Amino acid sequence: xxxxxxxxxxxxxxxxxxxxxxxxxxxxxxxxxxxxxxxxxxxxxxxxxxxxxxxxxxxxxxxxxxxxxxxxxxxxxxxxxxxxxxxxxxxxxxxxxxxxxxxxxxxxxxxxxxxx
Amino acid sequence: xxxxxxxxxxxxxxxxxxxxxxxxxxxxxxxxxxxxxxxxxxxxxxxxxxxxxxxxxxxxxxxxxxxxxxxxxxxxxxxxxxxxxxxxxxxxxxxxxxxxxxxxxxxxxxxxxx
Numbered sequence: 403x404x405x406x407x408x409x410x411x412x413x414x415x416x417x418x419x420x421x422x423x424x425x426x427x428x429x430x431x432x433x434x435x436x437x438x439x440x441x442x443x444x445x446x447x448x449x450x451x452x453x454x455x456x457x458x459x460x461x462x463x464x465x466x467x468x469x470x471x472x473x474x475x476x477x478x479x480x481x482x483x484x485x486x487x488x489x490x491x492x493x494x495x496x497x498x499x500x501x502x503x504x505x506x507x508x509x510x511x512x513x514x515x516x517x518x
Numbered sequence: 519x520x521x522x523x524x525x526x527x528x529x530x531x532x533x534x535x536x537x538x539x540x541x542x543x544x545x546x547x548x549x550x551x552x553x554x555x556x557x558x559x560x561x562x563x564x565x566x567x568x569x570x571x572x573x574x575x576x577x578x579x580x581x582x583x584x585x586x587x588x589x590x591x592x593x594x595x596x597x598x599x600x601x602x603x604x605x606x607x608x609x610x611x612x613x614x615x616x617x618x619x620x621x622x623x624x625x626x627x628x629x630x631x632x
Contacts, residue, residue: 406561408561435620442624443624443625444522444608444622444623444624444625445562445608445610445622447620447621493561493562495562506552506564506567507564507620508564509554509561509562509563510561511559511560511561512560512561
């Protein structure tokens with residue numbers, strides 16, 4: 403079946419502009435995660451959605467970052483007034499249910515964001 | 519707090535030789551441990567996980583990992599490396615109770631030479 407998809411695959415923007423990144427999880431997966439991967443570093447957790455529960459936003463680095471999810475489907479990560487330090491690969495993952503449980507997270511290919 | 523250490527930024531091995539990619543962890547309670555692989559310009563792919571039971575876990579593409587509770591380690595191994603195994607490998611940990619983050623290590627680049 404189809405995996406996690408993300409769009410765009412690459413995004414180049416100017417400092418100060420807003421960007422929206424999209425994630426389509428695997429159908430039926432109730433949990434959705436966003437991570438940031440800076441060059442040469444591991445994955446940094448950003449935000450987690452689980453069903454209709456309030457999202458866990460504890461990983462968002464600043465109030466310029468926000469995310470939404472429509473039911474148990476598409477999610478968008480929005481970065482307002484982008485800064486050069488926002489340049490990274492943004493990865494989305496989904497899993498059948500609860501975070502931190504035995505469930506495996508399945509990752510999309512990522513969106514490479516470059517802020518000039 | 520939980521953490522993962524991958525002490526080697528890069529591991530070099532010749533094709534056909536055994537490989538080991540090291541991972542140690544710190545977590546309160548019992549750990550859940552994962553290995554993921556990332557090929558260039560691709561997302562992370564799940565390799566294997568340890569939840570409970572046998573300390574030796576077998577996963578995709580001939581990889582296996584050994585859970586060692588006393589050494590808090592979960593090293594990734596393969597008996598005979600392939601050039602196509604060259605990629606970035608991430609170890610991750612969460613804990614078995616309550617609400618827990620999946621924490622990733624910084625990754626280890628594996629380079630397999632022909």
